[in-house]
Amino acid sequence: MTDRRAQLAANLAKVEERIAKACAAAGRDREEVTLIAVTKTYPASDVRLLAGLGVRQVAENRDQDAAPKAAESADLPLVWHFVGQLQTNKVKSVVQYADFVHSVDRGRLVSALSAAAVRAGREIDCLIQVALDAEVGGRGERGGVAPDGVAALADLLAEAEGLRPAGLMTVAPLAGPFAGRPRAAFERLAESAALLRSAHPAATMVSAGMSADLEEAVAAGATHVRIGSAVLGARPRLG
Template identity: 40%
Template sequence: MTDITSRLLAVKQRIEQAAQRSDRNPDSVQLLAVSKTRPAEDIRQAHAAGQRAFGENYLQDALPKIAALADLDLEWHFIGAIQSNKSRDIAQHFDWVHTVERVKIARRLNEQRPPGAAPLNICLQVNISQEASKAGVSPDEVLPLARAIATLPNLRLRGLMAIPAASDDVAIQRAAFRALYACQQQLIAEGFELDTLSMGMSDDLEAAIAEGSTLVRIGTAIFGTRST
């Protein structure tokens, strides 16, 4: 058993235990393996251990890996900042984008999605902790952005994503995740059919799952400490 395989199994056990503590079905929480800066071989090892969904932050790092791993049935999620001049490649090569925060970018992704491709799955990034250094819309801007995206036929709005302010206090972690859940519920009350809350990483996945996360983004706990 490789190190990646053993760490992947350990993360899945954490997810299962956290879900059970919250009286949730562990299958209701998807694991997204964050493979940014990792070589294609690491992704192959994780796939061999049963992992299918991978998240990438940097387009220039991701595209060669997507090409090298085209023989595998993988689901690619873009979870980094979106530059306008990179939107075409994102629209063409990814299945999900978690970091939409501007109508302009959403329109570009919609226009640049290849003909015949399935709609691009979208999460809106919410700056749930209202940090000046963080990307994302404020909670009161979520509904107008969601309404704009609903008019774009090549995009499918699936839910919300957030990276709350770092904290070792579980109560603070849970409060931020609870706020994102509340944002999602407000959209659902407005008629949006959402099924995804992308929240929780290696250090706070338990708190995220307790507050309703359906997708946790895990890198270090699977692949180890990055060298770059």
Template identity: 55%
Template structure:
């Protein structure tokens, strides 16, 4: 193996150990939590190396990178996790089977039209804002996107009724300055209410390198890890 492949293998082993310990602490089975490798800014060679190590779920948060990498590794499950402009919905739908960041009706319409055109079904997660659990400074600063919890039922109904789309559950990012325990507990409540109306919407996409343990404690089914797997990113120009 190359030095980079060895590095990724070691990182993956450490990540898997963290997930295992978090599941044990939460009284959950390890297979309840899926790892999504976020490969933002890293080359497709890293994607291939992770795939060789058994990683099947890969995520991107920029359409420009997704459309380059996904065709090179078509056997993987591609997730789009970033903020999405409606005009780029067709490209994302063509290259990903899961969109984690649905946050408005116009995007539901664009994704539905694209999915029908591509003759595929796209699993959609509603991005929920947890700003109420962050500091005042974070709440008034750069937001991390998402709809207010009170708006989830209406948007869920739109997704569930849309051709080509499947309502998958919820996604969130813990706000800057927040207690992730409190933030993810709030997300768990939102997810539970959603499942009462839509039993199949059972995904909770939450937890990144710094807070995956708190997310798993509060029901995360998918953790999105970049830095812990791939190292420090090179800033995008």
């Protein structure tokens, strides 16, 4: 076993233990929570090692990193998630490899994704990014739509060819009433998710929680946690 593979295996085991303990504390089955490994800033070789260790769900937040990495890993049985803010000029590339887009937050993006998905002959599962630091009718500092905008966006996704509303995503906010309160933030997301499911029963995903706050997300009902540094290690600074 190479040093890097051993390091990743040890990190995965620690994260798995954290998720299992969080599920037990919340009275949930471990199978209810899916780990997504966020490999940003790390090479395709790490993706290959993770796949060998049983990881099947991987994520990127920048298309310029994701597209070549997905191409290099095309022979692996992976599900790719795009989790970063997405500009409309990147959608043609993103729909070529992403099975899930977690950051849908405006109607213009829905239109662009739909057109690109149709041209690519693909069906893309889309999550609406909810900004819990946004004012009513507004958008968040790190992207996302205020909770009051979820229903309209979900209806647009349901009507858009090549797209499916899959659920909701959030990042614990750095400002506003939920700053420093990840558990409360994720519980607020769960409320929005329940309303979404009442209108779109297949939209069952709740993507919340990262390396620092996965326990709070699991306690609040997250179905997917996006884990980067706890699996791959401290990230080098981007230049």
